Amino acid sequence: MPELPEVETVRRQLEPLLVGRQILGFRVMPGAERLLRGRSDTSIDAQLNGAVFTTVTRRGKYLGLNLDSEQVVVVHLRMTGSLRFRARDYEEESFTRAIFTLDAGDQLRFVDVRKFGTIDLVDQMDDALPELGPEPLSDEFTTEALWQELRGRQQPIKSALLDQRNVAGIGNIYADEALFLSHLNPEAPAGSLRPAERRLLRQSIRQVLEDGVAHGGASFRDYTDVDGSEGEQQYFVRVFRRTDEPCDDCGAIIRRIIVGGRATHFCPKCQPVRQRGRLVKSTRPSRSAGARSTL
Numbered sequence: 001m002p003e004l005p006e007v008e009t010v011r012r013q014l015e016p017l018l019v020g021r022q023i024l025g026f027r028v029m030p031g032a033e034r035l036l037r038g039r040s041d042t043s044i045d046a047q048l049n050g051a052v053f054t055t056v057t058r059r060g061k062y063l064g065l066n067l068d069s070e071q072v073v074v075v076h077l078r079m080t081g082s083l084r085f086r087a088r089d090y091e092e093e094s095f096t097r098a099i100f101t102l103d104a105g106d107q108l109r110f111v112d113v114r115k116f117g118t119i120d121l122v123d124q125m126d127d128a129l130p131e132l133g134p135e136p137l138s139d140e141f142t143t144e145a146l147w148q149e150l151r152g153r154q155q156p157i158k159s160a161l162l163d164q165r166n167v168a169g170i171g172n173i174y175a176d177e178a179l180f181l182s183h184l185n186p187e188a189p190a191g192s193l194r195p196a197e198r199r200l201l202r203q204s205i206r207q208v209l210e211d212g213v214a215h216g217g218a219s220f221r222d223y224t225d226v227d228g229s230e231g232e233q234q235y236f237v238r239v240f241r242r243t244d245e246p247c248d249d250c251g252a253i254i255r256r257i258i259v260g261g262r263a264t265h266f267c268p269k270c271q272p273v274r275q276r277g278r279l280v281k282s283t284r285p286s287r288s289a290g291a292r293s294t295l
């Protein structure tokens, strides 16, 4: 599922391709109508016709294709959605659900196997978005801002990170990776983090997301970019989908558990369960939160 780094990769690729280009038409394939969430493609086509792309922005996992008509096309890729920028005569991808016809013979195609993705046309991007927490790669994402969202919460920290109202853009891959770098057990109560752990968690979130962007996103199954290529972040993960493999840091066997209904991967030795503020079964007394910030 595309998370912040994958959507940001798409944004960076799309912007130079789309800005200044004019929309000549828009249509949705039969059977895919629900991606417009109740609107018809003919009504959207009528509003989009002649509009020119000005910028491409991102908020959390949402893309905003901004237009000179003061409207914005908001795209949510959800599970398996992707965007393709293609010449009109380039073979149409299987599972193409919608096509923006552009000037000069190009198309922007929305491809989606599972059909959970959505396209909205709104006056402001926020109009199409649910409540979202701070943007983790922005200056607003301070340790204090993160703690504001987590304090008092009893839910597992893993679940809290996946809640888009707490932090925008984190999904299963980057939550597991950030918790590994933070030496935090995924089931630790979100509100139990000590100050040094909060600082390390914020730093780890930014690091895994920045690494993901630098590697063009992670392609475990479905994610591909605007020309259909895979990212490379899957080659750099420390715990995600590495069940039964040895931890790079300590050699312990990486485990897979279910937290809040989601598959969760962690190293039981590097991310031990903590009770009443103390580490349990820790065999590495030198390991304290923040002590290994070079990771």
Ligand SMILES: [Zn+2]
Pocket (backbone or CB within 6 Å): 247, 248, 249, 250, 251, 252, 267, 268, 269, 270, 271
């Ligand atoms: Zn380990």
